[in-house]
Amino acid sequence: MNKRFVILDGSSLMYRAFYALPPLTDSLGEPTNAIFGFSNMLTKLLGELNPDALVIAFDKGKKTFRTERYPEYKGTRDKTPEELLAQIPLLHEFAAAFGVSFIEKERYEADDIIGTLATKAAAAGHDVMVVTGDKDALQLVRPNLRVMLTKKGISELKAYDEEVFREEYGFEPIRLIDLKGLMGDTSDNIPGVPGVGPKTATKLLLEYGTLENVLENIEAISGKKLKERLTENRDQAVLSKELATIELQVPDMELTMDDYAIMPDHAAMKKFCDRYELKGVWKNFIKLYGESDGGLFAGMEIQEAAPVDLSYDEWEEKQAAAALAKAESVAVCGIFTGRVPFEQLSRAVVVTSPAGDTGLIALDSPAGQQLLRFFEADKPATFYELKQYYHAGIKAQSSFFDIKLADYLLHPELSKYELSNLSHQYFPGQSVPESFADEVSQAVWTAKLIAKLQPKLAAELEELGMKKLYDEIELPLVEVLAAMEQNGVYVNRKNLEEKAAEVGKKIEEIQQDIYTLAGTEFNINSPKQLGEVLFERLELPPTKKTKTGYSTNAEVLESLRYQHPIIEQILAYRMWTKLKSTYLDAIGELIHPESGRVHTSFNQTVTATGRLSSSDPNLQNIPVRTEEGKTIRALFEPGEGYDYLLSADYSQIELRLLAHMSGDESFIDAFCQNQDIHARTASEVFGVPLAEVTPTLRSRAKAVNFGIVYGISDYGLSRDLHIPKKEAASYIDSYFARYPGIRKFMDDTVAAAHETGCVTTLYGRRRELPAIKSRNFMQRSLAERMAMNTPIQGTAADIIKLAMIEAYHRLQDAGVKSRILLQVHDELVLETTEKERETVSKILKESMEQVAKLSVPLLIDIHSGKNWAEAK
DNA sequence: GATTTCACG
DNA sequence: ACGTACGTGAAATCC
Structure with missing residues (x-):
């Protein structure tokens, strides 16, 4: 029988967890953050994937067959921190209590164990999922074998099957090893071919398929430099590919799925969690396996949440027509392919109201045509993130409703808008699935949920006076933003690349100067190391501190400018590296290869x-x-x-x-006469005729005007203008004395906020400010x-x-x-x-x-x- | 993930 | 006494 088999890269995930989490310890001071993060990830995966078997693979020792072949392999890695090493035995203990197998093998890395087990199991027809933070593992992707990669931190994972991989890289997963052969890998210290980066490597592979084929056809490749480099570094490229290749034949890895079944040991787990004070881990564990593994109450869990209905029909033309004909409105959740802003709508789940019929429709079918006609008739339709439907070619209609936009207007403070939260909020008795078997069932759940949410959110918008804002601003804006994103903006790639090379050179020169001036080499990008060099080694006077050490920001450096020549260079270094990494490099990577344009996302929520x-x-x-x-x-x-x-x-x-x-009145008058507002402010606040306002006075008045808009404080103004707080306070006083209308407006606004707990714009947009009632001065201010x-x-x-x-x-x-x-x-x-x-x-x-x-x-x-x- | 720094309005 | 200007996004480091 086919089973679902999950393989974890223990080394990579531990490492991720360690850096992702703050340095937690138990009360004896033993570090536990990595084990904590790892166990959370494991329980989450078990809940979502529900595997029949699971194994954790781990690196063993620094020496592997790769270092035997090439001693410099992974030679640039810093050594593993003590706090992390100390947690490895805990992981063994944890795995044993959890009843999960743990494999490590002399001379091999976790990757190789994973590759061997995963490919064997996939070949035998099992459904295999590899979970790791290491992109190299993507080379394993094949039929029956998916790889889940940690995205940022540890909580977000992205699953790669062959299609997803091809979409992102443009070639087959196994060609990743040829890519590494050409471009190398700094983190593993794999050399590759110097001067060949991801761009060139991908181009070569798309044309020649494999590294070997590239090397056989060097003559045909355009670019003299590139030819030379490929010829000279032939052997190094072949070696690099070899190093990047995951071994699929690790000996003595006979696979019997039963060996990897999960056999939780409640007593051992309890003991482990108590010992290391991992309450959350125990909680997650019993969520999966219950309070105890036997005894009187085993299996007697109380069902409280309402079960989720994920039923639906597959609609052909006739059913779609029938259901849509009697529908007053629909809720839609699409399944998309392709990448923003060029995604395509392949299928959609439709829920009709009031009947509640639920159907899955293929967009390129007659049933799909029915649906599009329903939209075009401007019948009410509810979506979540309408913009992506516009990207997929759905035409804008005024009776569309976007749940996410409505949620945003109701709760603009939230950083994330998730349907599960809305479900909990509006339907507290309804359970929310932790995971879905496939994208269709997730779409069914979504469509059914937003169908029920729509009237509630619409009523709430109406009640809070935001219907007009929604109908006349936010909803019609969606189409405009979608169009802008699709348009993109052209970037001159040639100039960008020249500029990047030029700036790169400049940075290197400045870096050398800084090392010479400091008398030591260090990482200038690290505020910590920079602080040590400036304030300890060079004994410059520190002016400001952050909670972790010396501050080295531009303001501090500016104040030290004439005390040491290194400061000037550091400011220059900061400026150029910022321009290069944040703009030149980052934008270069996002230029669309065909159009030469950059397509940003305009976020509306x-x-x-x-x-x-x-x-x-x-x-x-x-x-x-x-x-x-x-x-x-x-x-x-x-x-x-x-x-x-x-x-x-x-x-x-x-x-x-x-x-x-x-x-x-005075402010209105200034604008009605089209005067220079900052000059007029200077004249009124500092009591000089308009004609005698100096540039200094004007710029001070400008700072005060800005300050007013931001919600002024004497502290902030004094900092901005480099003047004593007292003086700043007197500026503010005379400002308010001169503009009593503004003072009243500010006072009234704050008073109203205290009373109602919220503020609004001219067009009725609301923002709640619960902290205004805080007894904490800082938060209240x-x-x-x-x-x-x-x-x-x-x-x-x-x-x-x-x-x-x-x-x-x-x-x-x-x-x-x-x-x-x-x-x-x-x-x-x-x-x-x-x-x-x-x-x-x-x-x-x-x-x-x-x-x-x-x-x-x-x-x-x-x-x-x-x-x-x-x-x- | 938190922190620091810095780009913009 | 409190010690921040308002609103964002991104890169790099941390060990």
């Missing part, structure tokens, strides 16, 4: 204030403030068929909103500053969202090809043509300036150029 955020890559923090930084911005260009990037940004939107919302800032920041976010929707449709109606690419909080970036530039500028000006009628004008600045840096 992240910020507590209502702003968007951008990730993978974040295109809302591209440098602009320094000359060096602007060279990064200059890499963003109009794509093929376009002539200019055009940037339209609101002028002083937050201060204008402050004027409007506070009703302060923070909540008060949020109360002052959120209505302003949030209203600005509402307004630009409205403007985006307006501009998007007006551009479409005008029939221009110019399109919105990016939003950076108060700025929209478009690509346009010579011919359309005037029209587009006009559309933007009207859309953005006329979108809200305030007691002060809203103004935008528009600039265009051959790249983003020029469009300023």
